[in-house]
Amino acid sequence: MIPKIKKLNLSNQLITIIIELIETGQWEVGLKLPNEIELASSFNVSRNIMRESMKVLEKFGILSSKTGIGTYVSENALANIHNMQFFEQLKSNSTVEDLLETRLILEPELAYYATLRSTDEEIEELISILESDAKKHEVTAFFHDDDFDFHFKLAKFSRNLLCENIIHSILDQLKSSDYGKINMYVEQKVKEESINEHEYLIDAMRKRDPLLAREIMHKHIFSRISVINSSYNTNMILSKNIEKNRLKKAKTNK
Amino acid sequence: MIPKIKKLNLSNQLITIIIELIETGQWEVGLKLPNEIELASSFNVSRNIMRESMKVLEKFGILSSKTGIGTYVSENALANIHNMQFFEQLKSNSTVEDLLETRLILEPELAYYATLRSTDEEIEELISILESDAKKHEVTAFFHDDDFDFHFKLAKFSRNLLCENIIHSILDQLKSSDYGKINMYVEQKVKEESINEHEYLIDAMRKRDPLLAREIMHKHIFSRISVINSSYNTNMILSKNIEKNRLKKAKTNK
DNA sequence: ATCGATTTGTTCGTATGTATT
DNA sequence: CAATACATACGAACAAATCGA
DSSP: OOOOOOOOHHHHHHHHHHHHHTTTSSSSOBBBBBOOOHHHHHHTTOOHHHHHHHHHHHHTTTTEEEEETTEEEEETTHHHHHHHHHHHHHHHHHOOHHHHHHHHHHHHHHHHHHHHHHHHHHHHHHHHHHHHHHHOHHHOOSSSSSHHHHHHHHHHHTTTTHHHHHHHHHHHHHHHHHHHHHHHHHHHHHHHHHHHHHHHHHEEEEEEHHHHHHHHHHHHHHHHHHHHHHHHOOOOOOGGHHHHHHHHHHHHHH | OOOOOOOOHHHHHHHHHHHHHHHSSSSSSOOOOOOOHHHHHHTSSSSHHEEEEEEHHHHHHHEEETTTEEEOOOOOOOHHHHHHHHHHHHIIIIIHOOOOOOOHHHHHHHHHHHHHHHOHHHHHHHHHHHHHHHHHOOOOOOTTTHHHOOOHHHHHHOHHHHHHHHHHHHHHHHHHSSSHHHHHTTHHHHHHHHHHHHHHHHHHHHTTHHHHHHHHHHHHHHHHHHHHHHHHHHTOOOOOOGGHHHHHHHHHOO
16 A cells, blocks of 8 residues: 655645644634734744645634734633534534434424424415425436425524534535435335425424424434435445344443 | 735745646546655656645645655545645634634534433533533633533533534634633623523433524523623624624625 | 745834824 | 734745656
8 A cells, every 4th residue: 555645735734833832722722823924934834834724723713813903712622623623524524324413413403493483474385385386297306406495495494504504514415415316216106205204394384383394204214215225336235123233342442 | 015025935926726636627536646846847846845844735635655656636636635625724714703703603502412422421521511610700701611612512522523623623723813802801690600501501411402502502602692792892793683784784785 | 856936924114003101 | 102922924946756758
């Protein structure tokens, strides 16, 4: 095996170094940094490199620069360093299992809240998505934009912006994953089944029955996951029935 | 009212413009961009500003530059643009209500999964946190590091890295919010109550009773939220009892 | 395999705008 | 108003990596 030599560019190195300085407390929160010229010379880089790094750290809420005043370590630098690491993971490293399981956790509750908080007009919106969905008789993409829209709008109607964003990111991520590609070629029968489940959900929302809506959404996502599991990827184990196996695994791995 | 004039610096403006170009499809995914000098002149900025902007967009996984080759719009640029917006919101704009409600949704489920998936040794870890917690007889910070650790470790033991990170970010955010500061000065009685709830939860985990663990965690977070609501901030309405009022409000606001 | 063209990576010098005193 | 300190911005140049002839 030939070891891969990753040559990090200066600004990325600098970003890492500065984050470490803050994490280890050598640069305390709220600290006023020396000016750009001094900083650059103390790190032995040019001013532009210094600025490129600081620009990134500023965007992530770790540093904060004010014209004519100076640059400071942000008050919530530590929290945002973690957010940044979270972001790195979200960007590339989330497993399909984690993504699907998070949907299974979040979306039933969001259906619950959406049932309580959505307006009648908003429920009509969901119906119109479903109709445009049902009209497409051809076996098109199952995990297509309409299905995406339905789940995304429902998250929106739950009136929790944070959860809405989380779901949006997860759905985006899934679309570009293998799971998303597999879902494109699912058979017509499964597609119709899913549309039916969406219909049941809307019925529950119309009746303003949040508990029923939650239950339907849970079954819906769970069955969707199961279909994918059984037909395409046996490793994608999510079923609650086999969680005891996981438990054993965790014990033996110890 | 004097309108606030926000003078955005060039690179931030440029970042916004480029994101819009990609969102509207004018810059397609996978597109190879002109070289930095041409780009800079077409945007009427210097090459350094161009580079600062591109560096940020690269860190967010929206652009991708390779030495000697050129710069491209990333394959998952659209997903990462949304991730970036999610990040912006996470950084600063999440309401305490949304943060707490998301805990209420996630953590009971995480307790469920942690009960199924944690090792015996990991449960012991939770106990040791609790003991160091209980030892501190003085009325110290209630929402202090031990409480944080307990909830964070539990999320870790759920074996879902995505959820673990979400919870970590939320707890970080709450600590630095008004809610976090209020929580510092809660009375001894409430603190003991909370520690007891943690104990019940550990008992349920030892019995490997996931449903009970979930229920206890839900009650725990819910009661914690209620305490804050009733004693400090009547606007922080989260109780499910008053959700019907929210529903009415949503209707009338339409 | 070398050379030249292309492109990003990096540096320096200089000028401008803005906020504090 | 002037002096100072700082971030913001520009332009020219060279270094390093990559690709194709």
